[in-house]
Amino acid sequence: MKNWISILLLLAPFVGSAQQKSKTSKSTPQKTTSTKSTTTAPASSAPASAKSTKSKTVDTLPSAPKPATSQPATKPAAAGGDLMSMLDEEVKKNPETNYTTATFKTTRLINAHSVENVAAGVLDVKISHRFGTLNSGFNNLFGLDNASIRIGADYGITNWLMVGLGRSSFEKQYDGFLKLKLLRQSSGKRSFPFTLSGFAGIYYQTLPWQYPARKNYETSRFNYVFQLLLARKFSEGFSLQLSPTLTHYNLVPLTADKNDMLAIGIGARQKLSKRVSMNVEYYYNVPGYSLKGIQNPLSVGFDVETGGHVFQFIFTNSTGIAENQYLTKTTGKWSKGDIHFGFNISRVFTIGGKNRMKK
């Protein structure tokens, strides 16, 4: 009978530790490998205390076994790994969806839009400048004497909807747009491969009529641009965007021109350092669906980010800055040297809205 007691008492610590692992209060003693890994401390001290109480258990409940207090002070450091692995298990139970951020540094890739939106309550003031063409010679200081500018501001209504207004000196045009973030790239619990945004812009030209004698309609001053922006952040350093575009002119220059023009854009950015990146943007005007004599706009740029500003330094063959001008009014050719040097400055102000810290 004494053998029976000693077997029971020796089995007890294994039962206790097995129950701790399996998390159910009623489990039969499982002699699985899990008991060996984590609870070396109680197992080592419990049999010792079991043996000491063996002589006393006839009368009293064993009060001695409190394995933890018999541990020396250095034990927690060694067993810290166990708590950490338990913590890692807990964290894995609640996987999070990781939404990709900062696919591009700002809301414009170079001239045309990127998938980035301005955050809610944030005002982004944009000043864009294009000098004259490099091939205008030394007299014109290689184009620095001329300028085409756009002043504008973008505002984030929500994190996925932004609005913008601006005015360009080229053709004295006012523009407004809405950009909507439709799908976000994500990884983790819910994985999605790309970010999709929709863009709609309206453009109003205020130059005097070319033929004032005939009947001119106010609606002829309006152009529209609709874009789908599809981008993927492939790595921390590289992002790629595709932008199919529809441009609509209410009034076209020649009767042979179509009112609706199609183009497909491709842009990429490669980070050169934490705060500097190089961007390339090209729009291909689909033949048969573009204005006559128009060149495809190609731009190369560098983004430099400093605190609240993003500076974009640009080389492009396009004089116009607003989307409709950039896409459908580019007449310059890179091969002829019709290259404009220019820059965009973006300055972010947080003005509106909710206290994000409480999120």
Next chain:
Amino acid sequence: MYKLIVAAFAFMTLQTAKAQDIYLTRTGKIEFHAGTSVEDVDAVNNEVTSLVNTKTGEIAFNVLIKSFHFKRALMEEHFNENYLESSKIPKATFKGFITNLSSVNLAKDGTYKATVDGELTLHGVTQKVSIPATVTVGGGKIRGQGSFKIKPEDYKIVIPSLVQDKVAKVVDVIVDCLYEPKN
């Protein structure tokens, strides 16, 4: 004979109390203040996961960097992209223990002063920290509050010279977690 069996089973049930020694929180709060007189740089993380072993006094924290939220979206983006590089190193961890566990009775209601010593791994760099803390036990829950200071440069967090006067060289960190028994 009967007493022996009772004693043996009582012994076994005492061992099962070990499961009740672990306390957990998934909504722990950690905030930090890294601003200067020029600019406020404050963020809070309300999704900290942490475990406490009340028998051994061990504590472990798992903090996701992307869960720190700032008032300004651009500041949060720069924090993740440029300063803490959270896409490379997504989390910070802490493992340590209560050094004066004997004077802190986690089974009894009350307020105790404690010191938590351990290692903080932030931005991939591990440093020893010692945190003075207040432990409040009540209603079956344990609340741990503590604050300490760290230097970004100790963790290889680079602050560019352009914004040197906007980000503090010593950052205040405040921890506030309410633990419940893990089931």
